[in-house]
Amino acid sequence: MTAPAPSTSTETAGGEPAPAVELIDIDKSFGAVHANRDVSIRIAKGTIHGIVGENGAGKSTLMSILYGFYEADRGAIRVNGRPVRIRSSKDAIAAGIGMVHQHFMLVDTFSVIENVMLGAESGMLIQGGIKKARAEMQRLERDYGLSVDPDAVIGDLPVGEQQRVEILKALYRNCEILILDEPTGVLTPQETDQLFQILKALKERGVTVILITHKLREIMAITDTVTVMRHGAVVAERKTAETDREELAVLMVGRKVRMAPDRARARPGEVALGVAHLGLTDAFGVKRLDDINFSIRAGEILGVAGVSGNGQSELLEVLSGIRPPTTGVMHMLGRDVTADKPCSPKRMRRLGVAHVPEDRHRLGLVTGFPAWESAILGYQRDRAYGFGPIINTAAAARDCGKMMEAFDVRPQEPNLGSAKFSGGNQQKLILAREMARMPKILLVGQPTRGVDIGAIEFIHRQIVAMRDEGTAVLLVSVELDEILALSDRIIVMFQGRIVGETTGDRADERQLGLWMANAHADGPEAPPPGLPPLLAPELSSRSGKPGGRPGALPPGMKIRPRK
Structure with missing residues (x-):
């Protein structure tokens, strides 16, 4: 970095206080990626x-x-009017x-x-x-x-x-x-x-x-x-x-952005996911989930609202097969999956369940892997990518490139390290991986955490498109605006229990906030009046067949079907 001429003044030429920070013509590239282009900013004290x-x-x-x-390739920095390196x-x-x-x-x-x-x-x-x-x-x-x-x-x-x-x-x-x-x-x-x-x-x-x-x-x-x-x-x-x-x-x-997605009314089908009396107790004897009951139909979005740390993360982990429930029953696509031993993410994926985890670094990708490798995590044994432990890297990189193009992941470099992408682009890569195979059930945790407004608009549109294709979507988010914008039905969790339920068109931000704080007058046991029971009678049906479902991919994406 080249420094400007030495100065000891903390005032501008006009006698005004110097900016706290002045960035002058900062330029930085990472290989072919031009990250900063002659950036100049003055920040007042x-x-x-x-x-x-x-x-x-x-x-x-x-x-x-x-x-x-990092050190800039070119440019200068002043702090309180003085040049610094x-x-x-x-x-x-x-x-x-x-x-x-x-x-x-x-x-x-x-x-x-x-x-x-x-x-x-x-x-x-x-x-x-x-x-x-x-x-x-x-x-x-x-x-x-x-x-x-x-x-x-x-x-x-x-x-x-x-x-x-x-x-x-x-x-x-x-x-x-x-x-x-x-x-x-x-x-x-x-x-x-x-x-x-x-x-x-x-x-x-x-x-x-x-x-x-x-x-x-x-x-x-x-x-x-x-x-x-x-x-x-x-x-x-x-x-x-x-x-x-x-x-x-x-x-x-660079264009007008819709703050809320266009959404037709949901047309729910058969029950795709239902849980009854689901409970989870951790190794220290603490109840993380307590008597959870709900169902989701194909073609609808069930939003899960609540202050972070009230059981939403544990619910996603149980439903995705990461942790087995302590009590209760889970039916997915007509099958009692709690009878399957051992329960695992691999088994859930084979049933047609996809999972976008809340923590993209801990559960969503491996930051030391190139992007193409993170883009096939969990699906690396698909025949499209080779046989057994041998992976066809060219096929995986090619599919990763298609996902990147369809989900506007920047830069579109499958061989670039996963850690070198911004948080929002890492998130879009994970969403592309999980949505590409058109799952029957999509579990999404904090889909737009750390994501910019343009990407939020895109991600919301893709989630709604998945619903319209017949996928049952469970959406967990601490962003009430997101829950209200996307959900057909909403449940609220507090200390591992469901304390309220409403429909998307009847949802009221104030009421949701009261449930989130467990401050509503009816107490945690009382559901809102006039709503259908949480657990649909179809839960007992075992007629569904496991496996993925054919359907249209998001616009511009063509991925090989699973075999």
Whole structure:
């Protein structure tokens, strides 16, 4: 990176305070991929500055350059008016820059205070460092409302509190400029509100916040200024008060975007999935699922709403075969799958069940694999890809390329490492893999987590298309807007139980919120009046046949049928 002429001034030529951060003609390529194209941005001190753009627009690459994960091929960086060369995160921290990543950088088995101190232990005497860290954490809690038990183990904390620990880590290192990359991707609405209160407190005390997000409602709610990027370049900068979501969406995508998908009325068929008295108790004797009863018909979307951590993840794991239920019965496509031993994802896939997991890194792909290999995970033994352990890599890469084209995965490079794709493009690759074979039952967890507005529109359209082709879709999401936009029926979970059910056309955001907090007047046992029973009588039928179903693929995709 070439640096500008040395300067010690912290004011502009006009006597105004220098920007907290100035990025000047930043350019970065990864092989054939031109991630940043002569990007120049000025970020004023003590403001909340949003940077938005589609996945692959270059936002995260730019912030990784500012934080020292990458070094730009060309360009310069100024912090508080002074030129700096940032070759590592150590350089960034020394310049007063901190970063909270989309996927938290915490040690699960360490306590909060140990994570906060990690890398800044203040010498050999750890006890003295702990005493200092504890006093500093008390000050930060007092100043910014960052309340977290310093002795709690990270792995035991909800994601909202884990994120506070990441912010505490940055502030503990005297950060004056805080970068947050998709900070609300794993938060509930309540946790998002708490985060925004913290960001406002940081701003009031002079901290500059750079917010990378795809959620335009949040941009409008919290930022002072917003920069829009597309295809690696800056295409616009706006004062937030002088723009709106619709204009920003057009600038991001280059066309008008529908905020909600067009959806015809569902035409449900036979019951495809039904569960009765389903329960799951973990190794510590804690009930994770308690007496779960519901059914889904072919050609409908059942949305599962709830605050994260109330059994939705465990429900997906049980239905996909990852964990066997402790009690109850599951019927899929007319077959009692709880009678199958052992229950496994492989068995479920053979029945025609596809699963898009909530955590794409832990369960959805292998980041060390090339994209084509992640695109066949779970289906690698299909005859289309060879016999036994020998994989026809050319056929797999060819199919991966078709999936990438159909689902607009960027860049369309099957041999590129899975880790090198943005989070949204990783998500689209997983969705393409699971939808390509036209499953009879589609289990989808957080389908648009960390995904930009253009990709959200596309993913929602594909989910609705799957429903219209006759697939039974179970949709788990913490985004109430998403549940309301897509679901034909909605159930709400609280502490492992279903506490309410309604139809999509009768759903009320306030009522759903009350059920999510278990605060409704009727109590958790009382279903809404006038609704059909959760478990359809057809559950006892065993007439269905296992296996996939022929049908139209998403537009532009042609994948070999399974044999």
